[in-house]
Amino acid sequence: MAAAILPAAAFAQQKPDPAGLDAVLHEMDVAATNFRNAQAEFEWDRYEKVIDEVDDVQKGTIYYRSAGKDLEMKADIKVAGPSPDQLKSEPKYVLFSGGKIRMYQPKPDQLTIWDLGKNSSEFESYLVLGFGGSGQDLSKSFEVTYLGQETVGGKDTGKLQLIPKSERVRNNFNKILIWIDMTRGISVQQQFFDPQGDYRLAKYSAIQVNEKKIPDEVFKLHTTGKTQINSPRG
DSSP states (O other), rough: OOGGGGHHHHHHOOOOOHHHHHHHHHHHHHHHHHHOOEEEEEEEEETTTTTTTEEEEEEEEEEEEETTEEEEEEEEEEEESSSTTTTTTEEEEEEETEEEEEETTTTTTTEEEEEEEHHHHHHHHHTOOOOOOHHHHHHEEEEEEEEEEETTTTTEEEEEEEESSOHHTTOOOOOOEEEEEEETEEEEEEEEEETTSSSEEEEEEEEESSOOOOOOGSSSOOOOOOOOEEEOOO
């Protein structure tokens, strides 16, 4: 995984390619115009620079849908562990909707709610990154650089580097790489770098876009009458 990080100088030396960038953003604009919903299988790997290895892996199914002018996201995390070969059943559910992030953990029956308030649009820009968002919106939220073409999971993709314009977002992720499927205008892989040099690599497979209506039930959290609710501030 460590090899996936390239030196910052490599990005600085990348020659601008307006035509390549315009092509990727155009495909995203087309996809956004027609977007209703999507679902995919995911693997999220977190790399920690200090120990120079992946220290957390989560796998499951992710869902997106258009909700008026907004997008909703639900991640059903099914298994997790310190490495791909040390996974165990650890269900967790994360819902982004109505300007809030809700995370429900059946064990210990706990619901945590983060109200993003006026910062909702800033965080939405990367929470639903590459699924239903337009190229124009991407350019509003990030400084975008085209890094060329790559094949990812058998798909021809355009690779983009994103530098968040929002200082608040940069405090979480100061650089993001995304790989956009050039036939469907959606993301098949993402890499989020934090200021300390750690990163999260998100890989998506079995992607379905607008193939069928996703039931409303999917975008609900099934808490219990005894669920403990936490609402962190700040």
